[in-house]
Amino acid sequence: MCQRQSKCSYPMSLTAPAADTPLHILVVDDDPDLRELISSFLSQNGYAVSEAANGQEMDVALGAKSIDLIILDFMMPGEDGLSICKRLITQGGPPVIMVSARGEEVDRIVGLELGADDYLGKPFHPRELLARIRAVMRRADKHRSEHSALTQFFGWQLDNLKRLLIRPDGVQVALSNTEFELLRVFLDRPGRALSRDQILDFLHGANSENYDRAIDVQISRLRRKLNDDTQDEIIRTIRGIGYMFRPLK
Amino acid sequence: MKTRPSIFWQVLSLSLFVLITALAINTAVVLLAPQPRPAGYTLTEAAKALKTGETRLSNGRILKTETGSDLPGFIPEMRRDDKGEPILRPYEVFLRERLARALNVPLEDVWVDDRPQFYGPYGRRPSRPPTPPVIAHTNEATTGTAQTSTSRQRSGVHSGAPLHTLPENLKQQITFPAFYAAWKMPDGQYRSLIRPKPWLEPWQINLLLGFALTAMIITPVAWLLSQRLTRPITTLARGAAQINFTARARPLTPEGPSEVRAAAEALNAMQLRIRKQMENRTAIIAAIAHDLKTPLAKLRLRVETLPEANRESMVRDIADMDSLIRSALMFASAGTAAQDFARLDLSALVQSLCDDLSELYGVEAETIEDGVTVSGNTETLRRILTNLIENACRYAGHSRLGLRSENGRAIIRLTDQGPGIAPSELEAVLEPFYRVESSRNRDTGGAGLGLSIAQALTESHGGTLKLENGKPTGLVAIVDLPLA
Numbered sequence: 001m002c003q004r005q006s007k008c009s010y011p012m013s014l015t016a017p018a019a020d021t022p023l024h025i026l027v028v029d030d031d032p033d034l035r036e037l038i039s040s041f042l043s044q045n046g047y048a049v050s051e052a053a054n055g056q057e058m059d060v061a062l063g064a065k066s067i068d069l070i071i072l073d074f075m076m077p078g079e080d081g082l083s084i085c086k087r088l089i090t091q092g093g094p095p096v097i098m099v100s101a102r103g104e105e106v107d108r109i110v111g112l113e114l115g116a117d118d119y120l121g122k123p124f125h126p127r128e129l130l131a132r133i134r135a136v137m138r139r140a141d142k143h144r145s146e147h148s149a150l151t152q153f154f155g156w157q158l159d160n161l162k163r164l165l166i167r168p169d170g171v172q173v174a175l176s177n178t179e180f181e182l183l184r185v186f187l188d189r190p191g192r193a194l195s196r197d198q199i200l201d202f203l204h205g206a207n208s209e210n211y212d213r214a215i216d217v218q219i220s221r222l223r224r225k226l227n228d229d230t231q232d233e234i235i236r237t238i239r240g241i242g243y244m245f246r247p248l249k
Numbered sequence: 250m251k252t253r254p255s256i257f258w259q260v261l262s263l264s265l266f267v268l269i270t271a272l273a274i275n276t277a278v279v280l281l282a283p284q285p286r287p288a289g290y291t292l293t294e295a296a297k298a299l300k301t302g303e304t305r306l307s308n309g310r311i312l313k314t315e316t317g318s319d320l321p322g323f324i325p326e327m328r329r330d331d332k333g334e335p336i337l338r339p340y341e342v343f344l345r346e347r348l349a350r351a352l353n354v355p356l357e358d359v360w361v362d363d364r365p366q367f368y369g370p371y372g373r374r375p376s377r378p379p380t381p382p383v384i385a386h387t388n389e390a391t392t393g394t395a396q397t398s399t400s401r402q403r404s405g406v407h408s409g410a411p412l413h414t415l416p417e418n419l420k421q422q423i424t425f426p427a428f429y430a431a432w433k434m435p436d437g438q439y440r441s442l443i444r445p446k447p448w449l450e451p452w453q454i455n456l457l458l459g460f461a462l463t464a465m466i467i468t469p470v471a472w473l474l475s476q477r478l479t480r481p482i483t484t485l486a487r488g489a490a491q492i493n494f495t496a497r498a499r500p501l502t503p504e505g506p507s508e509v510r511a512a513a514e515a516l517n518a519m520q521l522r523i524r525k526q527m528e529n530r531t532a533i534i535a536a537i538a539h540d541l542k543t544p545l546a547k548l549r550l551r552v553e554t555l556p557e558a559n560r561e562s563m564v565r566d567i568a569d570m571d572s573l574i575r576s577a578l579m580f581a582s583a584g585t586a587a588q589d590f591a592r593l594d595l596s597a598l599v600q601s602l603c604d605d606l607s608e609l610y611g612v613e614a615e616t617i618e619d620g621v622t623v624s625g626n627t628e629t630l631r632r633i634l635t636n637l638i639e640n641a642c643r644y645a646g647h648s649r650l651g652l653r654s655e656n657g658r659a660i661i662r663l664t665d666q667g668p669g670i671a672p673s674e675l676e677a678v679l680e681p682f683y684r685v686e687s688s689r690n691r692d693t694g695g696a697g698l699g700l701s702i703a704q705a706l707t708e709s710h711g712g713t714l715k716l717e718n719g720k721p722t723g724l725v726a727i728v729d730l731p732l733a
Contacts, residue, residue, distance in 0.1 A: 172593035176604035
């Protein structure tokens with residue numbers, strides 16, 4: 001996953017990828033029916049799709065065309081999805097969405113830890129697949145550092161996969177989804193004063209309804225989890241503007 | 250790997266050691282201990298006591314006397330002949346005469362009685378032992394000598410020497426069993442010996458000393474050896490109690506005596522067999538789940554091509570099947586789930602669940618104690634609580650989640666205001682695939698695995714899950730976890 005950080009310098013943008021050339025997606029699955037069903041569903045939704053039944057076919061396809069994203073089955077005869085995924089990551093290949101019949105949380109985390117960009121359990125809602133593809137492409141464009149499993153700050157660690165904080169003394173502190181997203185917003189923009197509106201935009205996208213008060217409550221909760229009542233506070237209140245995350249070093 | 254002699258040999262050698270030590274110590278006591286001082290007192294000692302009031306005996310005890318104007322109690326009890334004269338055995342006559350001489354008073358002012366009092370564990374002597382015939386015949390007139398006299402002294406009597414020619418040191422050397430003696434003092438008062446309280450005879454003390462010494466020497470050794478003997482068994486028991494069946498479980502180290510090693514190896518073999526069984530079971534369920542889920546995924550995609558009208562119910566059926574398969578898979582792996590435990594802030598976890606699930610399942614936070622830390626797996630604990638919250642939502646619509654710590658336990662209470670569960674069914678609902686039937690159809694029932702999974706996962710964290718009926722209504726689910 002480290003190799004891919006070369007793309008980290010992409011400017012941050014929330015705009016969708018350019019639509020003139022369709023994205024090329026490679027579907028790797030040993031079940032021909034499923035492969036075809038996914039392919040036709042994706043074609044209907046405007047993607048260019050190639051298929052591969054196993055690792056070798058995938059390598060051939062990767063050599064022949066420029067692939068933007070791979071949908072990879074977790075369990076396949078021969079070389080299984082996990083080792084293919086690992087290989088792709090070390091080679092610096094395109095983003096990977098793993099699809100697995102084993103919907104367990106552990107598998108999801110293992111897949112993500114190995115560097116898969118997202119994980120989807122079978123059976124999945126087709127529209128969810130589309131949503132994940134879009135999300136992965138958007139992330140791939142803007143900010144690849146999210147793939148590092150751990151973000152470190154001031155002795156704390158944020159586990160981006162399990163979505164929990166690890167206190168300096170090693171105790172895990174669970175975060176609610178909002179708290180996690182909020183902390184990500186701050187961690188991606190340390191040392192920048194953010195207004196409540198900006199924070200809400202980063203959280204929910206530009207067109208969300210604003211709940212000024214709600215954001216204060218969430219931030220005070222997050223601060224409590226960060227034991228943030230010392231002089232050296234991690235999230236500072238900027239009077240008249242909003243909040244600022246303490247600059248990292 | 251430590252090897253020790255087998256328990257059989259250890260026990261045998263311990264027994265032999267104890268036996269031999271006991272015998273050796275007692276033999277040593279018998280052979281080496283100083284000659285026990287005889288109980289009782291010599292004539293000199295008796296005379297001295299009678300004269301001065303009390304005296305220290307050669308065996309260390311103090312011979313006391315009592316003085317009073319009344320006739321000492323033993324005198325009226327003495328056996329008397331027709332004329333009321335006390336019947337004295339020959340050596341009592343002798344004792345009386347010698348005492349009278351030592352005290353320098355007339356014979357009539359001295360009384361002696363030698364009634365048996367205490368003779369140790371061999372029972373009582375006949376109250377009137379037969380007078381030794383030899384003495385009776387040869388010295389009837391002048392009285393005989395003491396029964397306890399040694400052969401040397403007896404030979405003196407045998408030779409027919411008159412009593413007054415007996416060596417003077419006789420009085421000091423011969424110890425008589427405690428006897429009664431009293432005299433009338435010049436002032437008219439009577440003074441009598443207080444016979445030492447019957448206690449252990451010196452030879453008995455020697456013997457008991459031997460026993461005590463044996464016990465003192467053997468007890469610590471036996472204690473240490475027994476501990477040494479049982480330690481491997483205790484270790485084995487502790488190891489066996491902690492044995493588990495995950496792939497990462499470590500086998501017991503076979504060590505200690507051969508019997509314990511054999512037991513450890515048998516347990517390891519059993520652990521392996523059970524693990525294989527469990528792995529098989531999990532593998533089968535996983536395989537079935539996999540083989541069901543791929544067709545389900547295909548169905549789900551095919552549904553998209555159907556006319557809108559048919560779609561919804563099919564999508565729902567697929568979702569139901571999916572959740573059933575997922576529950577079964579989770580239940581199958583709940584006990585064996587390879588979990589990496591970490592210290593985690595349970596308060597933060599409970600709070601974050603309330604935030605995340607408040608809209609979906611109508612759960613709200615009750616009092617949540619801060620800083621409750623347990624050892625566990627965040628995902629697993631989330632799963633446990635989510636299942637319970639989901640269940641509460643299904644039957645009651647809303648629930649309240651609280652956390653407090655108490656006596657080293659973290660106690661999570663999920664309270665709802667639903668109909669509750671009949672007391673007879675409170676335990677049954679935790680059984681897999683059990684569903685409370687009345688008024689609950691498939692729509693609300695689920696697979697009947699949610700609570701079972703929650704329970705199995707709670708137990709994998711060393712905790713317990715209990716259901717109670719709330720007051721006045723509703724159900725309370727209590728998850729009780731050990732604090733880290």
